[in-house]
Every structure is written in C-alpha cells, then in structure tokens.
Amino acid sequence: MKLYTYFRSSAAFRVRIALNLKGVSYEPVSKAFAKKEHRAPDYLAVNPQGLIPALDDDGAVLSQSVAIMEYLDEKYPKPAFLPADPASRARVRSMALAIACDIHPLNNLRVLNYLRKELAQNDDGVNKWYRHWVTEGFRGLEVQAQEFSASKRYCFGDAVSLADICLVPQMYNARRFETDLTAFPTLVAISTHLESIEAFDKAKPEAQPDAA
Amino acid sequence: MKLYTYFRSSAAFRVRIALNLKGVSYEPVSKAFAKKEHRAPDYLAVNPQGLIPALDDDGAVLSQSVAIMEYLDEKYPKPAFLPADPASRARVRSMALAIACDIHPLNNLRVLNYLRKELAQNDDGVNKWYRHWVTEGFRGLEVQAQEFSASKRYCFGDAVSLADICLVPQMYNARRFETDLTAFPTLVAISTHLESIEAFDKAKPEAQPDAA
Structure with a gap:
C-alpha cells in the first residue's frame, strides 16, 4: 500500500487517519505542493485529477479521499467507519x-x-x-x-x-x-x-x- | 418521500435523477434561492446545513446529495449506482x-x-x-x-x-x-x-x- 501524500494536505491527513485506524501500514510518497510535484507528468500518470492524495493498492490506484476511505472501509471492515442502518x-x-x-x-x-x-x-x-x-x-x-x-x-x-x-x-x-x-x-x-x-x-x- | 429542491440546484438535479432511476416517486418542495428560502428558520430546522437538497423519508431527513444517493442505493439496490468490486x-x-x-x-x-x-x-x-x-x-x-x-x-x-x-x-x-x-x-x-x-x-x- 503506497500513499501519495503531503504533510500539509488536509485530504491526505484524512486518509492517513483512516489507514491508521484500520491498522494498515503504508509507504508514504511525498508530493510537495510548493514544487508543484502533484501537477508533474509522472504524478498525472498516476492520478489524472492531479490532486493529493492517491492510494496505490497493489497497482490499483485510487483517488479522492472520501472514495479511498469508503474503499478502505469495504476492504477492512473493522473498525467500521459507518453505522449499520x-x-x-x-x-x-x-x-x-x-x-x-x-x-x-x-x-x-x-x-x-x-x-x-x-x-x-x-x-x-x-x-x-x-x-x-x-x-x-x-x-x-x-x-x-x-x-x-x-x-x-x-x-x-x-x-x-x-x-x-x-x-x-x-x-x-x-x-x-x-x-x-x-x-x-x-x-x-x-x-x-x-x-x-x-x-x-x-x-x-x-x-x-x-x-x- | 419529500424532496426539498430547487429547479436550478445542481445538487438537487442529481438527486432528482437518482430518484427517477430508482423509480421512487417523491413530492417536490421548492426552496427558492433568490428568496433565500433555503436559509429561512423553517428550512434550517429541517436541514441545519442550509443547503439544497434534503430528502425527508418518512421523517428521516437526510442532506448532502452524495449521501442521499448512497442512501437510495442502499435502500433500493436496483439499478445499482456502484459496481460490485x-x-x-x-x-x-x-x-x-x-x-x-x-x-x-x-x-x-x-x-x-x-x-x-x-x-x-x-x-x-x-x-x-x-x-x-x-x-x-x-x-x-x-x-x-x-x-x-x-x-x-x-x-x-x-x-x-x-x-x-x-x-x-x-x-x-x-x-x-x-x-x-x-x-x-x-x-x-x-x-x-x-x-x-x-x-x-x-x-x-x-x-x-x-x-x-
């Protein structure tokens, strides 16, 4: 599990919390906003939206923090991020x-x-x-x-x-x-x-x- | 099912599509942005976020269009709004x-x-x-x-x-x-x-x- 992240990104902060709560270890790959690394061609090839974060789960690259958190919740049900009803x-x-x-x-x-x-x-x-x-x-x-x-x-x-x-x-x-x-x-x-x-x-x- | 809507609201437009796709009939309740009806106390009592749309499903009032669409998809599984994996x-x-x-x-x-x-x-x-x-x-x-x-x-x-x-x-x-x-x-x-x-x-x- 590889997380494209930046320490200051609020959306990446969410996904870091989510991964920690699920007890899933990950390799952080930093993309510095100040250097526009998230808009460089190599990152756009990973995430065409050009936004941080993105999660690479064994080759499946997923973007948008809320979509990633729903994914983690479906893949690792405990602790659940959503109630039952x-x-x-x-x-x-x-x-x-x-x-x-x-x-x-x-x-x-x-x-x-x-x-x-x-x-x-x-x-x-x-x-x-x-x-x-x-x-x-x-x-x-x-x-x-x-x-x-x-x-x-x-x-x-x-x-x-x-x-x-x-x-x-x-x-x-x-x-x-x-x-x-x-x-x-x-x-x-x-x-x-x-x-x-x-x-x-x-x-x-x-x-x-x-x-x- | 009662939908607080406004014809010009893009988020309400989403929920109208979702309800139509699921074949769920609803009563539209219009809240005109121009008259600030969505910020009036009676609507804030329904949806404290003061945004359109909100869905009232037999007394359970739900807000945020994406949350409402996920709700409809859980309650009425066909046609599914999301793939399986x-x-x-x-x-x-x-x-x-x-x-x-x-x-x-x-x-x-x-x-x-x-x-x-x-x-x-x-x-x-x-x-x-x-x-x-x-x-x-x-x-x-x-x-x-x-x-x-x-x-x-x-x-x-x-x-x-x-x-x-x-x-x-x-x-x-x-x-x-x-x-x-x-x-x-x-x-x-x-x-x-x-x-x-x-x-x-x-x-x-x-x-x-x-x-x-």
Missing part, C-alpha cells in the same frame, strides 16, 4: 461531506492561490475568505453534532466515523487560519477528544516525514 | 466526487455571490472563475472517462453510476456558463447519451414545476 450511514456521510464538499474545496491551496494571483487578494482578503467558509460550514455541523453526538466524543453516536476523520483535519486548518471557534463548542470538544487518539495524532501534519 | 466502486466514487467536491462547490451560487459582493467581481470575473474550475476538473475526468468508459455512453463501464448522475448536471451548468468543452469529447459524448435517458431528462431544471 442506512439513515445513520447517510447522516454520517452528510456530516463528512459538509466538510469534504462544502468547506475544504473552497479553502484548498489552489483556490487561495487563485484569489491571490487572479483576484489580487492580500493576506487579509484570503484569511477572511478562509474563515467565512469554515464558519458557514461549521454552523450547520455544530447543530448536527449537538443532535447526533452521544457524548461529545464523536460526531455521530459513540464511535469513530467518516465524519470524525474529516473533522480533525478541518479543525486543524481552522486553527491554523485563526478562525473564531467560539460558536462551535461541540465540534471543538469532539475534535479535542479525537486528537488524543493515537491513529489521529500520528496522522497530523507535523508528525509526517515530509514536514518542513 | 471495491476498486471499481472507488473509481466511480472518485469520478463523482471530482465533480461533487472539486468543481461544483467552487461554482455554487453562494460562492459566485461572494465573488460579486465581497471581491467586487463583475460578470467577466465570475464567468472566468466558473470556467476555470470546470476546466480544471473536467481535464482529469476526461482522462479517467477515456480509461474507464466502455463505449462512451457511461463514465464507468457500460452501466449508469453515481459518476453519470453527477456528470449531467455539471455539464448542464458548464454549457450555461458557455465553457469551452472542446478538450472533453468523451465527457460530452457520455453526457449527450445520458441526457437522452428519461430519468435524466425528466430531472432537468426546465422540466421542474418550480422552473421560472
């Missing part, structure tokens, strides 16, 4: 996708670069944009977490899920951009608990071999 | 998520409104942004479709999948924003075929009761 599964996926679709892609490095280069935004403009979309997304997620978290330790019920794996990297980035998190006490409590779990802790950016 | 499932999900995560959220109405209001962009600036992210996303997807489509009728293999359901609404919007599609002949051929299928055709914006 369809409505609960949908709720967990909805919380995960609120981050993976509606927060993270807006705040990706390539988008922030576009704001700087094409729309002449300075740090203030970029930071305001970043915090705006985190705040927008966390607002709904906080309400859902209040409803669905059993004990403020996990986003849904009382077990780790796809939603938790998406929350921790997003919370990490929200803090990095100094987002005001006062309105999201449930999400902060859940993330703080999750960050104490070894599978999450070992996956954090600064613990990666390619950390600057 | 895990690696193929991951590839289909990756193609679907390339649209649902990395194209569509960047080009959502709320984002275009931010560009206009906060970043003082005019029509030209907004259109350039729109086309940029479609082109970026379609570039990788075209390569994947060339590899995985059996006959240029479906994104993956020779059956309809989650990727097809995401492609058609995205192609619809790409055309609406007059995106140059010359570089994406496979995606255009696939979408043209899919648009001729009744379940897709009936789901298009102008066929909806709330179309302006």
Whole structure:
C-alpha cells in the first residue's frame, strides 16, 4: 500500500487517519505542493485529477479521499467507519461531506492561490475568505453534532466515523487560519477528544516525514 | 418521500435523477434561492446545513446529495449506482466526487455571490472563475472517462453510476456558463447519451414545476 501524500494536505491527513485506524501500514510518497510535484507528468500518470492524495493498492490506484476511505472501509471492515442502518450511514456521510464538499474545496491551496494571483487578494482578503467558509460550514455541523453526538466524543453516536476523520483535519486548518471557534463548542470538544487518539495524532501534519 | 429542491440546484438535479432511476416517486418542495428560502428558520430546522437538497423519508431527513444517493442505493439496490468490486466502486466514487467536491462547490451560487459582493467581481470575473474550475476538473475526468468508459455512453463501464448522475448536471451548468468543452469529447459524448435517458431528462431544471 503506497500513499501519495503531503504533510500539509488536509485530504491526505484524512486518509492517513483512516489507514491508521484500520491498522494498515503504508509507504508514504511525498508530493510537495510548493514544487508543484502533484501537477508533474509522472504524478498525472498516476492520478489524472492531479490532486493529493492517491492510494496505490497493489497497482490499483485510487483517488479522492472520501472514495479511498469508503474503499478502505469495504476492504477492512473493522473498525467500521459507518453505522449499520442506512439513515445513520447517510447522516454520517452528510456530516463528512459538509466538510469534504462544502468547506475544504473552497479553502484548498489552489483556490487561495487563485484569489491571490487572479483576484489580487492580500493576506487579509484570503484569511477572511478562509474563515467565512469554515464558519458557514461549521454552523450547520455544530447543530448536527449537538443532535447526533452521544457524548461529545464523536460526531455521530459513540464511535469513530467518516465524519470524525474529516473533522480533525478541518479543525486543524481552522486553527491554523485563526478562525473564531467560539460558536462551535461541540465540534471543538469532539475534535479535542479525537486528537488524543493515537491513529489521529500520528496522522497530523507535523508528525509526517515530509514536514518542513 | 419529500424532496426539498430547487429547479436550478445542481445538487438537487442529481438527486432528482437518482430518484427517477430508482423509480421512487417523491413530492417536490421548492426552496427558492433568490428568496433565500433555503436559509429561512423553517428550512434550517429541517436541514441545519442550509443547503439544497434534503430528502425527508418518512421523517428521516437526510442532506448532502452524495449521501442521499448512497442512501437510495442502499435502500433500493436496483439499478445499482456502484459496481460490485471495491476498486471499481472507488473509481466511480472518485469520478463523482471530482465533480461533487472539486468543481461544483467552487461554482455554487453562494460562492459566485461572494465573488460579486465581497471581491467586487463583475460578470467577466465570475464567468472566468466558473470556467476555470470546470476546466480544471473536467481535464482529469476526461482522462479517467477515456480509461474507464466502455463505449462512451457511461463514465464507468457500460452501466449508469453515481459518476453519470453527477456528470449531467455539471455539464448542464458548464454549457450555461458557455465553457469551452472542446478538450472533453468523451465527457460530452457520455453526457449527450445520458441526457437522452428519461430519468435524466425528466430531472432537468426546465422540466421542474418550480422552473421560472
């Protein structure tokens, strides 16, 4: 199992957590955004989408972090990333996708670069944009977490899920951009608990071999 | 089954296709973006994320179009939205998520409104942004479709999948924003075929009761 990763990639952070939770060992292959290694021909031949992460499982190359996590969950059922019944599964996926679709892609490095280069935004403009979309997304997620978290330790019920794996990297980035998190006490409590779990802790950016 | 929808919502368009493919009848409840009905307290009580669509299945309210489609696929297995083996499932999900995560959220109405209001962009600036992210996303997807489509009728293999359901609404919007599609002949051929299928055709914006 080979993971194309970058220490700072939030989507790769998710997959690192997922692999750790499943107890699957992997060889990390670093692709540095700053050097545009993820857009070089050799990587585009691996992942035509030109995005990090990608997982090479014995020659089968898979992309998109959420698709990779669903794959890992199908291949290694324990611990399950989704509850058993369809409505609960949908709720967990909805919380995960609120981050993976509606927060993270807006705040990706390539988008922030576009704001700087094409729309002449300075740090203030970029930071305001970043915090705006985190705040927008966390607002709904906080309400859902209040409803669905059993004990403020996990986003849904009382077990780790796809939603938790998406929350921790997003919370990490929200803090990095100094987002005001006062309105999201449930999400902060859940993330703080999750960050104490070894599978999450070992996956954090600064613990990666390619950390600057 | 009640679907909170809006004729112009690309994510609702996906779920309308999915419901039609599964042969599940539903009652549409329109929430007009222009009137901000999707941000009104009564709708936030239904879907705290404040986004369209949401599906109410006998009191279980589910949000996020991809989560809803996975739910429908689990509840109504035929026709399957995903192939049988895990690696193929991951590839289909990756193609679907390339649209649902990395194209569509960047080009959502709320984002275009931010560009206009906060970043003082005019029509030209907004259109350039729109086309940029479609082109970026379609570039990788075209390569994947060339590899995985059996006959240029479906994104993956020779059956309809989650990727097809995401492609058609995205192609619809790409055309609406007059995106140059010359570089994406496979995606255009696939979408043209899919648009001729009744379940897709009936789901298009102008066929909806709330179309302006």
